[in-house]
Amino acid sequence: TTLDAARSRACRLKSALESRKVHAEVLNYCRAELLDENYFHAVFESTKGVAERIRSMSGLTMDGAELVSRTFSTQNPILVFGSLATESEKSEQKGFAHLLVGLFGAVRNPLAHAPKTNWPMSEQDALDILTLVSLIHRKLDRTLKANTAAL
Numbered sequence: 001t002t003l004d005a006a007r008s009r010a011c012r013l014k015s016a017l018e019s020r021k022v023h024a025e026v027l028n029y030c031r032a033e034l035l036d037e038n039y040f041h042a043v044f045e046s047t048k049g050v051a052e053r054i055r056s057m058s059g060l061t062m063d064g065a066e067l068v069s070r071t072f073s074t075q076n077p078i079l080v081f082g083s084l085a086t087e088s089e090k091s092e093q094k095g096f097a098h099l100l101v102g103l104f105g106a107v108r109n110p111l112a113h114a115p116k117t118n119w120p121m122s123e124q125d126a127l128d129i130l131t132l133v134s135l136i137h138r139k140l141d142r143t144l145k146a147n148t149a150a151l
Contacts, residue, residue: 002056006148012123013123013126013127017131019126020064020131020134021134022130022131022134023134023138025049025053026046026130026137026139029051034089037121039123039126040121042130043121043125043126044108044128046130046133047104047108047129048059050100050103050108050133050136051064051104051135053137053140054068054071054140055067056065056076057071057140057143058070058071058079059080060078064104065101065104068097068101068104069101071097072085072093072097072100073078073097074090076146077093077141077146078146079146080093080143080144080145081093081096081139081142081144099136100136102124103132104135142146
């Protein structure tokens, strides 16, 4: 039946995500959608979850590139990966901010503005994007509040 096929796909996707050791935060935002085998919404919810987590960690209420720029600035950051004393640390900070802006610009924003029928989401694309979101959450786990990082 259709329901059995959907359950089978959902189990396969869940198994693939578990084998990739995807970050628990990814599943927090897309569990219901995964059970429905709705890759489009699973990916959309997980990317919205990244912005929500950054807002929660930073105390800011803005969104998108503005949120990322303010939170991960190298001049007056709210969250950092280290002291930003070396070019390497500054480069990581800037690169992570660019990765986040890219995720929002290339994935979240188009999903927010396009009907699902205009944006087909394959299982492979969903797995790859959810794995990228997992990497982002793991990097967020390593951040410190700037005022505690001895800038």
